[in-house]
Amino acid sequence: MTEAITKAPVITIDGPSGSGKGTIAKLLADKLGFALLDSGALYRLTALAALNADVDLADEARLADIAGNLDIQFAVANNEVSALLGGKDVSRDIRMERVSMAASKVAAIPAVRDALLQRQRDFRALPGLVADGRDMGTTVFPDAPVKIFLTASAEERARRRYDQLQGRGVSVSLRDLLEDIRARDDRDMNRAASPLAPAEDALVLDSTSIDINGVLQKVLELVHQRIG
Numbered sequence: 175m176t177e178a179i180t181k182a183p184v185i186t187i188d189g190p191s192g193s194g195k196g197t198i199a200k201l202l203a204d205k206l207g208f209a210l211l212d213s214g215a216l217y218r219l220t221a222l223a224a225l226n227a228d229v230d231l232a233d234e235a236r237l238a239d240i241a242g243n244l245d246i247q248f249a250v251a252n253n254e255v256s257a258l259l260g261g262k263d264v265s266r267d268i269r270m271e272r273v274s275m276a277a278s279k280v281a282a283i284p285a286v287r288d289a290l291l292q293r294q295r296d297f298r299a300l301p302g303l304v305a306d307g308r309d310m311g312t313t314v315f316p317d318a319p320v321k322i323f324l325t326a327s328a329e330e331r332a333r334r335r336y337d338q339l340q341g342r343g344v345s346v347s348l349r350d351l352l353e354d355i356r357a358r359d360d361r362d363m364n365r366a367a368s369p370l371a372p373a374e375d376a377l378v379l380d381s382t383s384i385d386i387n388g389v390l391q392k393v394l395e396l397v398h399q400r401i402g
C-alpha cells in the first residue's frame with residue numbers, strides 16, 4: 175500500500191440498526207466525493223451465501239471459509255449501490271429480515287470477522303472513505319480522524335424500519351420489527367468480538383428527534399473541524 179493511500183482520511187459511522195448510518199454515510203460520501211463502505215453488506219452477503227448453501231449457522235469454520243472466499247462486487251448505477259453475489263444482484267435479498275438475523279449471528283464469530291477485516295481496509299483510498307457499520311471506529315479504522323456513533327431509541331428505529339419496508343411494499347408488523355431490533359442490539363452489543371460500542375474518541379449523536387438533514391449538518395461540522 176502506498177503512503178498516500180495509507181493516509182486517506184476515513185469517516186467512521188457506527189451504531190445500531192435503523193439509527194441512520196447508511197443514509198448519512200451515503201449523503202456524506204456523495205457530498206465529499208469519498209468512497210463508501212457498507213460493512214454490514216459484507217456480513218449480510220456472508221449470511222446469504224451460507225443460507226443459500228444450507229450451511230449450519232453454528233459451523234464456524236465453514237462460515238469463516240465462506241466469508242474469506244466471497245465472490246462479490248459492488249456496482250453503482252443511478253446513484254444506487256447494488257451488491258452482487260456470484261454475479262447475481264442480491265441487493266434486495268440481503269435486506270430480508272431472515273438475512274438480517276443470520277448476519278447478526280455470523281457477525282458474532284471472530285473467525286468470520288477476521289476473514290473480512292482486510293477486505294474492509296482495502297476500501298480505503300484517496301480522496302477518502304466513509305465507512306458504516308458497528309466496529310469501524312474501534313477495530314477496522316482505529317486511526318480514523320472522524321468517528322461518529324449514531325443512535326436513536328429502539329422504538330424510533332423500529333418505526334423507521336417499518337416505514338422503509340412499507341415503502342418497498344414489504345408487509346411487516348411493527349411489534350415484530352421492534353423485537354428483532356432488540357434481539358439484534360443485544361447480540362451486537364454483547365458479543366466478545368468487536369461488540370457494538372462507541373470508540374473513545376467518537377462523537378455520539380442521538381438522532382431520535384433530529385431529522386436526516388439535522389444529523390448531516392452536525393456530522394459535517396465535525397468533518398470540517400477535523401479534516402478541513
Ligand SMILES: Nc1ncnc2c1ncn2[C@@H]1O[C@H](COP(=O)(O)OP(=O)(O)O)[C@@H](O)[C@H]1O
Pocket residue numbers: 189190191192193194195196197198334335337338381384385386389
Ligand atoms: N434522523 C432521521 N430521522 C428520521 N428518519 C431517518 C433518520 N435517519 C434515517 N432515517 C430513515 O430511517 C431508515 C433507516 O435508516 P438507515 O440509514 O437504513 O439506518 P441504518 O443504516 O443505521 O440501519 C431509512 O428509511 C431512513 O430514511
Ligand SMILES: Nc1ccn([C@H]2C[C@H](O)[C@@H](COP(=O)(O)OP(=O)(O)O)O2)c(=O)n1
Pocket residue numbers: 190191192193196213214215217218274277278281282306307308309310358362
Ligand atoms: N461492521 C459491522 C457491520 C455489521 N455487522 C453486523 C451487525 C448487524 O446485525 C449485521 C447487518 O449490519 P447492517 O449495518 O447491514 O444492519 P442495519 O442496516 O444497521 O440493520 O451485520 C457487524 O457486526 N459489524
